[in-house]
Amino acid sequence: MNLKPRFVALLVTVAVLVGAAGSYIGIQYFGNDQNSVSQSKQIANADQDTKNFGSLSEKEQEEFLQNIGNTDLKKVEQAYSVIKDNYVKEIDQNKLVEGAIQGMLDTLDDPYSVYMDKDTMKQFNQTIESSFEGIGAEVSMVDDKVTIVAPIKGSPAEKAGLKPNDQILKVDGKSVEGMDLYDAVLKIRGKKGSEVTLEIDRPGTGDPLNIDITRDDIPLDTVYSDTKTVDGKKVGVIEITTFSENTSDEFKKALTKLEKDGMDGLVIDVRGNPGGLLQDVQEILKQFIPKDQPLVQVEDRNGEKSPYYSDLKEKKDYPINVLMDEGSASAAEILASAMNEAGGYDLVGTKSFGKGTVQQAIPMGDGSTIKLTLFKWLTPDGNWIHKKGIQPTVKVKQPDYFYTNPVEIKDTLTYDETGDKVKNLQKMLKGLGYDPGRTDGYFSKETVAAVKEFQQDEGLKATGDIDEKTGGKIEEKIVTEVRDDKNDLQMKKALDVLFK
Structure with missing residues (x-):
């Protein structure tokens, strides 16, 4: 399809608007894209509306654009034309368009709303579809700095001693200041057996730390179960390392086995869990929270709240508590807050990370994607824990040498x-x-x-x-x-x- 130049800047916005409508049936994110194992499967569904727009005639496209208020975008259109036609050097038109998208997202001042171009998405999808090789750490942008949310259990990052809130300053001696999160991530990742050196700024320390990490295959299992004995009673322990596509199924299998084995109590461990998918944490909570209490509430930009409920008639007949720490974020915090406020269960450990927003992947029709914050999530009692975290009901730190x-x-x-x-x-x-x-x-x-x-x-x-x-x-x-x-x-x- 050939488009007049003046339509290109407008399409930057239209692709977002139209793509969003199509992607409502897609994945919603609580955490970082390293958990987004279903993303590539949802893109085919979400692309359809963008393709339908592309099949319109030029006149129909113009009418459609005018109906969404293209007068607001005349300045963008004008800037695009002025730069393209007059800049002293030949410019890449695609870079102008992608720069416009990135510029709009930058104005949101939201580290969780990000743009991934075709090449970045291709690399992420290859990682999702094949073996995952790298250091194994969830990262986010905090105050414009690439920050560790949590290392993945059993990963090279955990073994090397990376901790929540570590800020990555350099990768192999090269600064990541001002770099997009995904560009930084791609520099950190690499083939199994290769080594990367991260310069880390850790709160409470003086000089930056240089940490050498040998990349490896990253474990994809998200649920680990065990049993312990306390005063002659059998306690089941289920650790959830992240909430991905199969986590709720893995959790249900582990819980069923522990119950069949006659456990007398349960500890759910989400320490160091950086979050993941909404659907999976909901499915897990439906096994514990009765139907008269919401599992979580989602609030849109207009303040409208949508509570989510289970069909469960009554609580489990055994005691339960949840272990959490400063590396427990987003979906892990949804689980912790629901178990406490709606279930009345204790939270043991230290204050959680504090991420209370919901992201959704919005394909742009050409292989690129915007991950945009669409909602806030609230606890069952209506509390927004963003940048505050959740306080434990039973506070306990690890020994000093753990820190x-x-x-x-x-x-x-x-x-x-x-x-x-x-x-x-x-x-x-x-x-x-x-x-x-x-x-x-x-x-x-x-x-x-x-x-x-x-x-x-x-x-x-x-x-x-x-x-x-x-x-x-x-x-x-x-x-x-x-x-x-x-x-x-x-x-x-x-x-x-x-x-x-």
């Missing part, structure tokens, strides 16, 4: 030095059972003694100084402690209060 940071040691740390590196290592030593005397970042004589004791136990030269080898060994031992279930104070507390 320590990797330490790069280029110059040996010695007695009488101060700084965040010393502070981190003191907390690690204390977590390993050594007494550094203090944990405020001053390398005291007591810290020297603790380091010597550690070095002797590990077969290292007992100098009392912390060189690269000693620091690496301390970190290695701490990682082992963090991964040991016996040190999980949040899980212990969840089990402890379950029957009380």
